[in-house]
Amino acid sequence: MRRWIFFLIFCIPGITYAANQSGIKEYKLDNGLKIIVKEDHRAAVVFSSIWYKVGGAYEPNGLTGISHALEHMMFRGTAKYGPGKLSEIVNTNGGEQNAMTSNDFTVYYQSLPADKLALSLELEADRMTNLTLNKDDFTKEIQVVMEERRMRTEDNPQALTIERFNAIAFINDPYRHPVVGWMSDLQQMTVENLRSWYQQWYTPNNAVLIVVGDVKPENVFNLAKKYFGNIPTKPLEPIKPTQEILSLGQRHLDVKIPAQLPWIILGYNTPALTTDSESNDPYALTLIAYLLAGGESSRLNKNLVRGQQIAANVAANYDLYNLYSNLFLLSATPGKQTKNEDLKKALGKEILSLQKDLVTQDELSRAKALLIAEHVFGQDSLTTQAINLGLPEVTGLSWQREAEFVTRIENVTAQQIRSVAKRYFTPENLTTAVLDPILQPGAPVNKGPAHENSIIH
Numbered sequence: 001m002r003r004w005i006f007f008l009i010f011c012i013p014g015i016t017y018a019a020n021q022s023g024i025k026e027y028k029l030d031n032g033l034k035i036i037v038k039e040d041h042r043a044a045v046v047f048s049s050i051w052y053k054v055g056g057a058y059e060p061n062g063l064t065g066i067s068h069a070l071e072h073m074m075f076r077g078t079a080k081y082g083p084g085k086l087s088e089i090v091n092t093n094g095g096e097q098n099a100m101t102s103n104d105f106t107v108y109y110q111s112l113p114a115d116k117l118a119l120s121l122e123l124e125a126d127r128m129t130n131l132t133l134n135k136d137d138f139t140k141e142i143q144v145v146m147e148e149r150r151m152r153t154e155d156n157p158q159a160l161t162i163e164r165f166n167a168i169a170f171i172n173d174p175y176r177h178p179v180v181g182w183m184s185d186l187q188q189m190t191v192e193n194l195r196s197w198y199q200q201w202y203t204p205n206n207a208v209l210i211v212v213g214d215v216k217p218e219n220v221f222n223l224a225k226k227y228f229g230n231i232p233t234k235p236l237e238p239i240k241p242t243q244e245i246l247s248l249g250q251r252h253l254d255v256k257i258p259a260q261l262p263w264i265i266l267g268y269n270t271p272a273l274t275t276d277s278e279s280n281d282p283y284a285l286t287l288i289a290y291l292l293a294g295g296e297s298s299r300l301n302k303n304l305v306r307g308q309q310i311a312a313n314v315a316a317n318y319d320l321y322n323l324y325s326n327l328f329l330l331s332a333t334p335g336k337q338t339k340n341e342d343l344k345k346a347l348g349k350e351i352l353s354l355q356k357d358l359v360t361q362d363e364l365s366r367a368k369a370l371l372i373a374e375h376v377f378g379q380d381s382l383t384t385q386a387i388n389l390g391l392p393e394v395t396g397l398s399w400q401r402e403a404e405f406v407t408r409i410e411n412v413t414a415q416q417i418r419s420v421a422k423r424y425f426t427p428e429n430l431t432t433a434v435l436d437p438i439l440q441p442g443a444p445v446n447k448g449p450a451h452e453n454s455i456i457h
Contacts, residue, residue, distance in 0.1 A: 025217035032205025037217040046213030047382035049109035054201040056179040065181015105394040114214035125227035138191040157259035169431040203234035259437035272322035289316040354421035
């Protein structure tokens with residue numbers, strides 16, 4: 001689950017952390033490219049990333065997975081830098097690079113010595129406009145994508161279950177499609193499809209350049225202007241707003257596939273910060289996830305894993321930043337002597353407890369401290385700092401919204417926890433799934449939770 005925090009002033013037991021927004025500068029080129037720079041001079045390194053506002057949620061039926069497939073082809077080279085040259089250049093200069101496709105965005109990034117920032121921007125500007133989409137290269141690469149789908153989804157019982165779960169939990173929301181795409185769509189995809197997708201979305205006015213590290217903002221702006229400034233703007237047709245329709249009742253899925261362990265998912269349709277930016281509900285939901293499964297002292301770990309020992313493991317997941325609606329997920333693996341239905345009922349009782357009784361102040365304070373501490377320690381990573389800036393930017397908000405996170409979390413009350421639990425954790429909002437293994441010789445094993453709708457290479 002994605003949970004990051006940025007720019008805070010607070011104290012929690014044993015930790016003092018202070019920061020402000022003075023170290024961040026925002027610029028915009030005439031062609032629409034937004035540039036966000038955060039100085040961090042603790043080491044002579046820089047994390048440079050370019051975020052495109054396109055991902056799985058933008059894809060129509062029949063073209064699912066095209067954003068991810070295009071991400072693969074972005075490493076196949078340009079007219080100037082042929083196949084393999086991009087990685088070779090970055091590696092030769094002491095850096096590393098990667099990319100990620102999610103529902104809401106596609107991001108490309110490099111970690112480099114600070115004096116090599118110009119190299120990163122030159123390479124990204126080149127492949128923003130000059131990508132070589134060769135038919136033979138595509139024929140090979142789409143096979144790699146399909147094999148990735150087989151390995152990560154079709155051969156992973158939990159991943160396959162969560163994919164089918166999303167398909168019924170979201171009725172008309174684009175999140176019902178997998179980021180990697182449905183296999184039938186991948187099999188019919190053409191290089192011409194990718195070329196049209198590339199020309200439609202890869203443009204400076206649909207991108208955000210985020211640089212964090214040992215840099216001066218003015219220098220970053222000048223380099224960005226040098227390499228990106230002459231790239232022309234393309235017209236962008238705004239995506240039509242999508243609102244998940246109301247469910248008419250609880251939905252349930254039984255998944256019977258070869259696996260070694262059963263698995264249970266409960267998911268409630270909930271808002272994200274983008275779809276409910278004025279209320280404190282998304283922050284209360286974030287905190288509820290920690291109350292239920294954040295650490296060994298959380299309710300599910302204490303009551304179901306160590307206490308009754310009816311669950312082997314538990315998890316609670318909620319993403320604050322989504323372009324569209326959201327799911328609050330509970331998942332658990334039953335203990336050896338536990339029936340699926342008994343564990344499902346036990347999870348339901350924990351939800352009912354949140355709806356009936358106020359959490360104690362001590363329990364609430366512990367969850368807040370754990371959540372805040374996790375984000376504080378995450379600031380040691382330039383990658384995490386860039387993600388903190390990027391997520392709100394590409395989901396319809398502003399990077400400045402992250403500055404509110406700790407204050408909004410600290411302001412959540414026990415009464416709000418109960419109110420939010422009553423409002424969203426209802427039978428009408430609920431989708432459940434049970435992975436009921438078909439035991440066969442050589443069956444694939446459960447490879448761990450697969451909640452995150454993103455693909456990192």
